[in-house]
Amino acid sequence: MLLTHKRADRVSTVRVQEALRDKGYASGHTDGRYGITTMKAVVAFQNDNKLDPTGRVDDDLFAMIVDGAKAPAKKAPAKKAPAKKTEAKKEPVKKEPAKKAPAKKAPAKKPAAKKPAAKKG
Secondary structure, three states, X not given: OOEOOOOOOXXXXXXHHHHHHHOOOOOOOOOOOOOHHHHHHHHHHHHHOOOOOOOOEOHHHHHHHHHOOOOOOOOOOOOOOXXXXXXXXXXXXOOOXXXXXXXXXXXXXXXXXXXXXXXXX
């Protein structure tokens, strides 16, 4: 389950709103709509519990807010070992002289059509 301002079901949202209100977080009206006020209350709860303040309610956060469960232990991100630098012997690169492209010939011009002579008279 995931509750956000874009996607939320009303029954779960009401439960979150009621639990937040009971814990002292102003979540606005208990109307089942996950609006900006509910999101601000969720962010305040996340900040107070040293969680990432996303404003989203996932299953773990739902259990914390509604059931009073403890925050899941955060795992420290695994550190990558630095890449080993291997020095490969580089062979000198031989540059070949650039080949010139054959010159393009201009298209042959057609002789201009003669204009009919104007009649005098």
